[in-house]
Amino acid sequence: MNNLQKNTGLRHFLQFKDFDRAEHEYLLARAADIKAKFKRYERYQPLADRTLAMIFEKASTRTRVSFEAGMYQMGGVVVNLTSGDSQLGRAEPIEDTARVISRMVDIVMIRTYEQTKLERFASYSRVPVINGLTNEFHPCQIMADIFTFIEQRGSITGKTVAWVGDGNNMANTWLQAAEILDFKLHVSTPRGYEVNSSVVGLQGKDHFSVFQDPIEACKDADLVTTDVWTSMGYEAENDQRRAAFANWCVDTKMMRVAKPDALFMHCLPAHRGEEVSAEVIDGPQSVVWDEAENRMHVQKALLEYLLLGKIS
Ligand code: CP
Ligand code: NVA
16 A cells, blocks of 8 residues: 555555455445346446546457446446557656546556556556556456356355466466465466466465366366466467467366366457367356456446445
């Protein structure tokens, strides 16, 4: 928490662990209420006259649509910027950008490269800042994934989630979530692509186990999840990664050793035949479309919380 946050009570959501367990549980419950209103076609516009600015330095489909549609549904408006069409692409300092934008809007979502860039923006912002994906973390996605798990199977506490693939932004965020919400993460990555625990910043070692063999990681899991072999920003390593990740494709063999009612999740976009077989992602255990839709519902709860606080 920086000085501005201390003095003003301003909150940001830059990493999953920026909220404690009670806050995450509140947000998950709130997301369920907000989703139910949406499904009933009930108008709910507590953010009338509020503006969200979104800054995309990387491509997006789900994040853009879910934040934009969600903000409009809640009565607010959205301004969308990219590096290419703003002065960010012409080297205006992120600190100056933060000072200017945060005088004009009520809340900001950023998708960028280094987490430090997001942190620099947040420390100069007068308004809440949300991480819409960095190289290190993707907290809105994990909120949606956990919401989806709970919707399908009940509490995630005490359950086992198998992470098969790159030690990337998704894996890092799952690790933070496991510690906060008290479940177990089985992590299997190829050698050289392990998670960096100093980036994740865990309190202890009780909530994760590392497996060389992805099949071992999937044994008795309640949820098996993966992500692309090459994340945005790492495209130059594509060929090398294809070779290294060849055995880290979630297929029916992996799903068979998980619990019989195990779910499959993927944040999308997916590459069938690489990190997941078509049979699994398009099969009965896959909940990827609910997972994508739920981005919008959890983010509506997040926007409401950051702008209006708890709704009693
Ligand atoms: N899962 C996710 O963040 O998707 P987009 O890159 O399409 O936003
Ligand atoms: N790990 C992926 C997630 C995309 C939503 C990436 O960073 O590109």
